[in-house]
Structures are given as structure tokens and as C-alpha cells.
Amino acid sequence: MSLRSARITVLATLLFAGCSSDPPAADAATTPDAGAHDAPTATRDAPAPAACLSGTVCGIAPSTGCAGGQSCAYRFDTERTNECVTPGSGALGDACGTNADCSAGFSCLSGYCTEMCCPGEGSCSATTACDAVTLTASGDTIHVCLCEVGGTSCPAGHFCNPLGDGTRGTCLAQGTCNRLTQDCPGAQGCYGTVRECAPAGTAAVGAPCMDHHDCVPGAWCRAAGGTTECASYCDASAADTCPMGTHCVSFADDEPNVGGCYPL
Numbered sequence: 001m002s003l004r005s006a007r008i009t010v011l012a013t014l015l016f017a018g019c020s021s022d023p024p025a026a027d028a029a030t031t032p033d034a035g036a037h038d039a040p041t042a043t044r045d046a047p048a049p050a051a052c053l054s055g056t057v058c059g060i061a062p063s064t065g066c067a068g069g070q071s072c073a074y075r076f077d078t079e080r081t082n083e084c085v086t087p088g089s090g091a092l093g094d095a096c097g098t099n100a101d102c103s104a105g106f107s108c109l110s111g112y113c114t115e116m117c118c119p120g121e122g123s124c125s126a127t128t129a130c131d132a133v134t135l136t137a138s139g140d141t142i143h144v145c146l147c148e149v150g151g152t153s154c155p156a157g158h159f160c161n162p163l164g165d166g167t168r169g170t171c172l173a174q175g176t177c178n179r180l181t182q183d184c185p186g187a188q189g190c191y192g193t194v195r196e197c198a199p200a201g202t203a204a205v206g207a208p209c210m211d212h213h214d215c216v217p218g219a220w221c222r223a224a225g226g227t228t229e230c231a232s233y234c235d236a237s238a239a240d241t242c243p244m245g246t247h248c249v250s251f252a253d254d255e256p257n258v259g260g261c262y263p264l
Helices: none
Strands: 040-042 071-073 083-085 106-109 112-115 129-135 141-148 158-163 168-173 188-191 196-199 219-224 227-235 246-250 258-263
Touching (some): 112 141, 227 246
Antiparallel strands (some): 040 129, 106 112, 158 168
16 A cells, blocks of 8 residues: 555544654654554553453454454544554554455554564564553543664564654565655655555645655655644755755754755
């Protein structure tokens, strides 16, 4: 599922990878899950829910209450309900639009297949750790397998995308396209720290945007005075080529020379 097909439904205080007026640790696309209507904020030592990951329909870790090859995934409408879905093929950190895009054991949270867990049950894969996150819009507390930013807790081919205090995050699948050279095939652009090839946007630098891939190739979506607008990617290791009144700041991700143009 392309990031293009998962649209923003809520602009929450803290997203997995939201636009920011300050240099972010990552510039992945701001695409919350359309089913969850929410976004997570890390809250270390938050109390566990009364029934870990349970809902009115099914339980997640382990998956209970579903039949016919379906699995339980997280869902919150006016209260936590969870849902039984036929699993898709999306693995850890892959882009998704709904829970059905993700494989069994994962839920689509903020646009990416995320591993849910229960404290003390050792259900997290790789070397991630189960910890609490609070959803900003609903206030619901859930448990998610979190990685250490800058560490080696994510599987090969993934990176740890920070949230909350910036020291922990979730593992996202890492693409290979280049945001500076824009080497995606056909009429596509390379967007975000996830470096995903997506259909090229049409919003020019300075135009309003809701997601990175709304912008023309070579640009990304950043916060600007309470709104969001397209800004140019830039080479932080070379002479500054940003427009007057802005300067190039590295995103400090796995491509340290790649940055964005920020106001002075």
C-alpha cells in the first residue's frame, strides 16, 4: 500500500513523524491510520490498561476472539473496540492504510504496521521492548514494541523513527531511493525518512501541503507558522542552496547529508 493512499484524518500534537518548525530527527510522512483516528505519544512508566489490549470485539496479544483465519488488531472509535481482520501482507514498519493491510500480529497505527504487545509476556520481536504509549486524541493507553533511537534494536532494513521524548520510537521499513537525486522510476518522487517512492505531488515549494508526497519531488512538507507548506530538500554537506531567509539543516537520519530548508 503506497503512502499516497493513506490520507491524514487528524493533526495530533505528536505524530510518529510529524512536520515540525524545528529540525526533526526524521522526516517521514505524517499519515495516521484512518481506522485508529489517533496518534501515539511515548509515556514512559504509564499505567497498563485494565485489560492489556483487550476490546469489546477481541484481544490482541495473543490474538483471541477471532475466527476463520482472522486476527485481532487495534481500533479506537469512541472507545477501544479492536477488530477482527483478514491479515494482509504488510510486515513490521511497512506503510498501511487500514489494519487489513498488515500481517497477523500487527496493527496499522499512524500509517505503518506496528507491533503491539503486553508487558511481561515477551511478545516483541527483534530486540525491541514493550512499553506504554498514550494516544493524543483519545487518551487511550496501549502497549507497543519500541526501539531505541540510534541503537540496533530494529531488524535489518529498518530504522527507529522517534516519537515522544525522542529516545524511543517504532521500527519503520527503510527504502533505498535518494531524496536529493530523486532516483525513483517513472512519475514518482522519493519522500520521507522512509525513502518511499510515491506518485509525484504537485504542490510547489511554498504551497500548502498535508503530507510530504503532496509536494513536488525534491520537496517535503514542514510546519510553518501554524500551517504546513512545501520546503526544499537540501544537501547539508555542501554549500547552502536554500532560498533567502532559510538555511539547510540535516535531518540526522541514515542519510546525514540530507536535510531540509528551515527559517533562519
